Amino acid sequence: MWGELGARLDLERGVIAGAPVVRRGLSDLRGCFADAAAYDAALALGDPPLYTVSSVEAGGGGGDLHYGLGVLYPGRIGDEYFMTKGHLHSRREAAEVYIGLRGEGCMLLEDEMTGECRIEPLGAGRVVYVPGHAAHRTINTGDVALVYIGVYPADAGHDYGAIAERNFRMAVVEREGRAVMVARDERNIQQ
Numbered sequence: 001m002w003g004e005l006g007a008r009l010d011l012e013r014g015v016i017a018g019a020p021v022v023r024r025g026l027s028d029l030r031g032c033f034a035d036a037a038a039y040d041a042a043l044a045l046g047d048p049p050l051y052t053v054s055s056v057e058a059g060g061g062g063g064d065l066h067y068g069l070g071v072l073y074p075g076r077i078g079d080e081y082f083m084t085k086g087h088l089h090s091r092r093e094a095a096e097v098y099i100g101l102r103g104e105g106c107m108l109l110e111d112e113m114t115g116e117c118r119i120e121p122l123g124a125g126r127v128v129y130v131p132g133h134a135a136h137r138t139i140n141t142g143d144v145a146l147v148y149i150g151v152y153p154a155d156a157g158h159d160y161g162a163i164a165e166r167n168f169r170m171a172v173v174e175r176e177g178r179a180v181m182v183a184r185d186e187r188n189i190q191q
Contacts, residue, residue: 007056011101014071014147015054022053026077029085031164034171034184038078049073050082051138057154064154071147072105072140079173081105086137086168088112090157093132099149100126104142106179110135110168117170119181122148135163139172141179 008017015021025047026039033039055068075082086108089096098107104123110116112133120128122138123146130136140146170181 009069009149011147014052014069014145016056016069019054019056019069022055023049024051024053024085025049029083032083032085032167033077033080035078035080038080042077048075050075051084060154062155065151066154066156067149067151069147069149070138071145072103072138073145074103074140074143076174079175080171081139081141081174081179083108083140083172084138085160086135086163088135088159088162089132089152090159091153091155094153094156095132096130096136096150096152096156098122098128098130098138099151100124100128101147101149103140103144103146103148105138105140105146105148106172108137108139108168108170108172108181110170115169117168117181119172119179122146135168137163137168139179141172141174 010017026043027047051072053068053070057066073082100123102124106119107122107128109118112135122128171184172179172181
């Protein structure tokens with residue numbers, strides 16, 4: 001009746017034992033970084049891994065939850081930090097919770113209705129609530145891997161296409177040793 005209810009987190013390897021792992025490299029994030037020239041220059045040197053997500057889909061009915069363990073590596077393209085692709089939920093009203101386990105980073109949130117953007121700190125011991133109708137992207141602002149868990153409704157779905165079409169209005173970049181949010185407009189991204 002209940003199936004598998006528990007799982008083991010392997011924080012050293014950054015996976016949930018027995019769960020499938022999705023790996024994303026720099027080439028998978030074409031169009032995500034604001035500084036296209038810096039992106040192309042970095043990609044010409046190779047296709048480093050940016051992040052992995054190991055997910056458990058424990059059920060698919062109403063009220064069921066899915067969860068994933070994310071590992072986002074440190075680095076920058078130009079002055080913009082390594083990030084995930086970001087997504088909206090297919091069922092737009094679905095919320096999500098992110099729980100930081102290790103490292104230092106933030107979540108970039110953009111309200112789909114108003115376009116308002118904000119960043120919320122995410123790192124060891126921090127929790128970020130992502131409300132419905134919010135595009136969200138995880139960003140590593142530290143020097144070590146950012147490790148976190150995301151928990152979301154089983155029927156939430158992931159819409160990466162909307163972000164691929166228009167991206168986020170803002171970017172998170174390093175300025176004077178700290179992470180700040182700036183407009184994606186090329187004038188605001190240091191070359």
